[in-house]
Amino acid sequence: MADREEYGMRITQNMLNNTMLRNLNNSLIRMDRLQDMMSTGKKISRPSHDPIIAMFGIQYRTNLTVNKQYYNNANDAIDWLKESEAAVNEGKDILVRVKDLMTQAATDTLNPADREKIREELIQLREQMGNVANATLNGNYIFGGTNTDIPPFKDGAYQNKNRTDINLEVSPSVQLPINVDGIQLFGQQKGNMTKEELENRGYETDLFELMNKLIEELKPSEYITDQYGRRLAADKDGNPIVDADNKVALYDPANPDHRPLEKIADGKALGYDPKNPLQIEIFDKSDTSKDGYVRLPAQEDKKPADGKQLTGYLDTIQNHIDNFLQVQSEIGARMNRLEIIQNRLETQSQSIEDMMSMNEDADPARVIIDLQNNEYVYRSALAAGARIIQPSLLDFLR
Numbered sequence: 001m002a003d004r005e006e007y008g009m010r011i012t013q014n015m016l017n018n019t020m021l022r023n024l025n026n027s028l029i030r031m032d033r034l035q036d037m038m039s040t041g042k043k044i045s046r047p048s049h050d051p052i053i054a055m056f057g058i059q060y061r062t063n064l065t066v067n068k069q070y071y072n073n074a075n076d077a078i079d080w081l082k083e084s085e086a087a088v089n090e091g092k093d094i095l096v097r098v099k100d101l102m103t104q105a106a107t108d109t110l111n112p113a114d115r116e117k118i119r120e121e122l123i124q125l126r127e128q129m130g131n132v133a134n135a136t137l138n139g140n141y142i143f144g145g146t147n148t149d150i151p152p153f154k155d156g157a158y159q160n161k162n163r164t165d166i167n168l169e170v171s172p173s174v175q176l177p178i179n180v181d182g183i184q185l186f187g188q189q190k191g192n193m194t195k196e197e198l199e200n201r202g203y204e205t206d207l208f209e210l211m212n213k214l215i216e217e218l219k220p221s222e223y224i225t226d227q228y229g230r231r232l233a234a235d236k237d238g239n240p241i242v243d244a245d246n247k248v249a250l251y252d253p254a255n256p257d258h259r260p261l262e263k264i265a266d267g268k269a270l271g272y273d274p275k276n277p278l279q280i281e282i283f284d285k286s287d288t289s290k291d292g293y294v295r296l297p298a299q300e301d302k303k304p305a306d307g308k309q310l311t312g313y314l315d316t317i318q319n320h321i322d323n324f325l326q327v328q329s330e331i332g333a334r335m336n337r338l339e340i341i342q343n344r345l346e347t348q349s350q351s352i353e354d355m356m357s358m359n360e361d362a363d364p365a366r367v368i369i370d371l372q373n374n375e376y377v378y379r380s381a382l383a384a385g386a387r388i389i390q391p392s393l394l395d396f397l398r
Contacts, residue, residue, distance in 0.1 A: 038368070041362055067352065071342060074168075076178070080179065081331050081338070087132050087143070102118075105118045106310040126212070129186075146162055152182050157206075174341075180330075185327055186208065213313075
């Protein structure tokens with residue numbers, strides 16, 4: 001009994017051979033894994049190699065993809081706000097120019113021709129302000145709320161009524177509006193502004209209505225021009241024809257041949273020469289009847305605004321300028337916040353990449369050492385196997 005327990009089970013040559021081959025195969029498997037790590041630089045090449053490493057790798061990659069999308073959203077938001085800032089800045093410059101022009105126009109010594117030049121420039125500035133209101137980014141109108149496919153300014157007026165924010169998610173549970181409320185900038189169509197908003201603003205609620213009013217205030221009295229370049233009109237009191245600048249009276253009471261017409265359009269009285277009632281060719285543009293009456297447009301009841309009236313608009317214009325500056329500062333604040341969020345997202349992404357590298361990347365130095373050790377073990381196993389397999393029955397029979 002003692003002898004059996006001491007020697008245990010019987011080990012055959014076939015068992016030795018199988019054990020040796022199994023060990024050699026395991027050694028080759030380890031060397032294959034190490035060579036794979038050296039060629040790929042990764043600890044695993046399939047999930048079955050290490051499920052835990054694979055699970056963390058999926059999680060890290062998911063977080064990295066989400067972070068990248070947040071970063072791209074922040075980039076899109078900054079691009080939108082940059083375009084909005086440029087448009088708001090242009091609108092502010094237009095208003096500054098409007099204020100300068102109205103300051104010039106408020107000078108009572110300014111002659112009608114100079115005021116007319118100012119009026120013509122105001123018309124161009126109004127059109128350019130309309131272009132600002134219709135500013136686009138990649139084909140989207142930036143001041144139309146969520147109606148990005150509809151121009152806010154058309155037919156000479158700001159017609160947008162959409163005040164809905166366009167929000168982009170720039171980090172978990174954080175959504176920021178990227179658009180500017182066009183109504184806050186350019187005005188509000190009647191009926192869409194609360195009493196509190198009207199009280200807080202305290203100035204014209206429609207920028208384009210204000211600009212139209214300024215243009216109207218500088219509009220000269222209606223007139224026609226004769227062949228000598230003189231502007232002729234009937235005055236507001238129905239007096240005979242006078243120069244539209246009220247400088248030259250064309251009606252000469254000393255001339256008995258000139259009499260006022262009693263019956264013409266709008267009840268205005270105009271003078272005419274009965275000796276030559278059909279001489280109407282002196283006018284570039286005229287409206288005559290068959291009896292030779294020359295009908296001239298009557299001056300409006302209201303005279304062109306004087307300097308004091310025009311000065312009264314300067315504070316209102318400045319309020320609009322201040323409003324544009326306030327919106328500009330709000331845009332800058334949002335852009336600063338987005339840049340901070342972008343910096344944080346970059347830091348987070350770098351941290352995730354570092355953790356993913358620690359989880360997956362192989363250490364080249366360690367892999368080389370392990371590969372050399374396994375190669376030594378493999379060669380030793382081959383040498384030992386050669387000694388085990390070498391003896392045979394013929395060797396003993398010799």
